[in-house]
Structures are given as structure tokens and as C-alpha cells.
């Protein structure tokens with residue numbers, strides 16, 4: 050047994066990226082995954098079919114030297130296409146800079162490319178159909194559902210997602226265990242097939258949103274010219290997954306709230322009942338590591354709700370931060386996991402808050418006049434003071450400014466805008482507030 054052998058549990062998105070990083074630094078890696086190999090068996094990818102990949106995720110993928118394989122899969126989304134209840138459609142660009150956009154990407158394809166790249170290093174061995182059950186503290190072994198066991202000789206990284214077994218293990222050892230806070234809203238994926246001539250049935254350069262106050266539908270494009278739609282709706286209550294229990298009720302609901310999209314949905318309403326209903330929650334974890342040996346990355350440490358499109362991006366950034374801590378320590382692992390978790394925790398707490406806040410923005414505010422005026426002013430201020438004022442969405446999606454700093458600056462920026470007349474903003478007053486309260490960004 051190689052005593053430098055690193056073990057990673059979970060070969061979803063963060064696990065294989067971390068495996069690549071570790072292999073680049075010369076470490077052998079055993080990666081254990083509960084599912085079969087996606088590249089061999091056609092199995093559901095779990096969670097969402099596609100995701101929004103933005104600056105932070107791209108930067109981390111580039112460090113793994115695998116972006117050239119992923120780039121052709123990306124579909125740029127330059128803004129939100131807001132489908133109002135009135136039937137009107139409004140395009141809201143994400144940025145004043147045409148080169149700033151987010152990208153729709155297939156979860157499955159991304160996962161496959163990362164796993165193949167990890168294996169190509171010759172240092173990473175992926176064990177599929179290995180669902181970790183527990184850690185046997187007496188024998189110091191990982192115990193898998195299939196009966197196999199593996200000795201723990203070195204670091205173990207929990208990249209096993211929101212229901213992490215490694216997090217449960219750490220929870221048993223620490224004073225302040227993690228907690229899971231359900232959002233109370235669930236989600237359901239639906240599908241818009243390509244049109245008769247194989248074309249996209251909606252504009253493919255945007256993320257589509259049907260904001261309806263308490264709930265919303267969104268759609269992201271896929272490379273086969275289809276769209277994956279996701280309905281986010283309260284789990285219980287008057288208009289909820291619980292209350293829409295029959296084909297007639299769900300058809301009527303879509304007819305009332307999403308009339309323009311309903312005819313485009315494939316095999317509707319059957320798919321509504323065939324597809325699973327997903328749960329949404331935030332995972333709050335105080336202790337991301339134990340004994341500088343067991344360490345959490347990605348959703349295992351900080352699952353967030355998906356409304357800022359940052360869960361995967363943040364998980365990839367975790368891997369980069371962990372490696373920065375290791376590189377700064379010149380490969381001396383002592384204290385690395387501790388340092389990584391102390392550096393990273395406040396940032397992930399911040400993105401968790403912003404993700405919840407963004408649900409309200411997406412499902413409600415985007416259709417309001419005041420929100421659009423505030424956005425216009427924010428764009429003017431960004432244009433005039435690019436070194437100090439960047440709208441919060443843009444700091445999150447198009448920069449690597451730490452999320453906690455984004456949160457802090459975002460609150461100041463919001464306050465500055467709240468002091469301006471939305472119809473006729475006094476830019477001189479704005480300038481003095483900006484210079485006083487926002488330090489230049491480096």
C-alpha cells in the first residue's frame with residue numbers, strides 16, 4: 050500500500066477534478082463512486098441534466114488542463130429571457146460587456162470528460178459501484194455496500210455530495226455537527242425537444258425564466274437543440290407539488306401560468322409524473338475537516354440551493370483553494386486541510402446566503418420595474434467606476450473575488466443605489482459614496 054495514496058469518495062463533479070489536481074502533484078489516487086460508470090452504462094446523471102458554468106468553474110477546469118475538451122460543449126447564455134405573465138418577453142443581459150456570459154453544459158458529459166482526464170494521468174483508479182457505507186474506526190477501513198473494504202492510510206476527501214457519509218463521520222467527532230436546512234421548495238425537470246427541422250424552439254443564447262412570484266420555471270439549452278426546463282415550486286400549500294396531484298390539475302396550472310411554453314413540452318403532462326421531484330436544501334457545516342485527515346469538498350461541505358448557478362462552480366473553486374493551500378505549504382500536508390477549511394468556509398457561507406436571495410430575484414423581482422431601474426443604474430456605475438463598482442451578479446459569475454467579499458461589497462452597493470433617485474440618479478453623489486465606501490478592486 051502506497052502511504053501517499055489519497056482517497057476520494059464520490060466521482061461526481063468535484064471528485065474527479067480534485068483527483069486530476071492531486072495526480073498533477075504526483076499523488077496516486079483511489080476514487081470510489083457509488084454509481085456504475087456513466088461512460089459505459091446509460092444511467093441518469095442525478096440532480097440537474099444541465100448546469101450553468103461560469104468564470105470560477107472555468108478557471109478551475111483550465112488549471113486541470115482539460116478546458117479544451119469542455120469548451121465545445123458550452124452554450125453561451127448572454128442574459129435572462131424573461132417571459133412575463135402578460136405574454137411579453139424581455140431580454141435582460143447579464144453584463145454590459147458582450148464577452149461576459151454564463152454557459153449551459155451537460156452534467157453527464159462534463160463528468161465523463163473529468164473522469165477520463167483523471168484516469169489518463171495513470172495515477173487515478175476509479176472504483177465504480179462502490180457505495181461507502183461507513184468508516185470502521187477499529188480497523189481503520191472504509192466499508193462499502195458491496196462488501197469490499199479499503200484501508201485508510203492517508204487523506205480521505207469527501208466529495209460525496211449533499212448526503213455525504215464522510216461529513217456524517219466528521220459530525221460524530223466534532224462539537225458542532227452539520228445541519229441541513231430544507232428550502233421547502235422542490236423541483237421537477239421537463240423537456241423541450243428540438244423543433245421539426247431540428248432547431249431550438251426557444252432562443253438558445255439565453256437562460257429563460259418564467260417568474261411567477263412564489264414559483265418559477267426556467268429553461269437552459271442543450272447541444273442537441275433541446276431545452277431542459279425546471280419547475281421550482283413550494284412542496285406544500287395552495288400552489289405546490291402536493292396540490293398538483295393529477296394530470297388535469299397540472300395541465301390547468303401550466304395553462305394558467307406557462308401558456309406559451311406548455312405546447313413545447315415533450316410528452317406533457319406524463320413527464321411531470323414520470324420524472325422525479327427533487328429536493329432542495331442548504332447544508333451548513335462548521336467543521337470541514339477532522340484531524341487534518343478527513344476533509345470535505347463541494348456539496349459535501351456546503352450544498353447550496355441552485356439559484357445563483359454556483360454550486361458546481363464553488364465546488365470546483367474549493368479544489369483550487371485546497372491546492373493553493375497545499376502549494377503554499379510546499380507539499381507539506383500538515384495543517385493544509387485546516388487552513389483550506391478556515392479560508393473557504395466564510396466564502397461558502399456567503400454564496401449559500403446569496404443563492405437563497407437570488408431565488409426571490411429570479412422568481413419575482415426580475416419582472417418588476419424597480420428592479421430593472423436599479424439594474425440600469427448599477428450598469429451605469431460599473432461603466433463609470435469599473436475599478437470599484439461591479440454589480441453583485443457580475444462579481445459572482447465573472448470574477449474570482451471571494452464570495453464573502455462579494456457579499457460585503459454587494460450590500461454597500463445596494464445601499465448606495467437605494468440613496469439615488471431611480472429616475473434621475475445624481476452621479477456626482479454616487480461617485481462620492483463609491484469613493485468613500487468601496488475600495489479599488491485589484
Ligand SMILES: Cc1cc2nc3c(=O)[nH]c(=O)nc-3n(C[C@H](O)[C@H](O)[C@H](O)COP(=O)(O)OP(=O)(O)OC[C@H]3O[C@@H](n4cnc5c(N)ncnc54)[C@H](O)[C@@H]3O)c2cc1C
Nearest residue numbers: 059061062063083101181209210347348358359360361362
Ligand atoms: C436542480 C439543480 C440545478 C443546479 N444547477 C447548477 C448550476 O447551474 N450551476 C452550478 O454551478 N451548480 C448547479 N447545481 C449544483 C451542483 O449540482 C452541485 O453543486 C455539484 O453537483 C456539486 O458537485 P459535487 O461533486 O460536490 O457533488 P455531486 O455532483 O453530487 O457528486 C457526488 C458524487 O458522490 C457520489 N456518492 C454519493 N454518496 C456516495 C457514497 N456513499 N459512496 C460513494 N459515492 C457516493 C454520487 O453518486 C456522486 O457521483 C445545481 C443543483 C441542482 C439540484
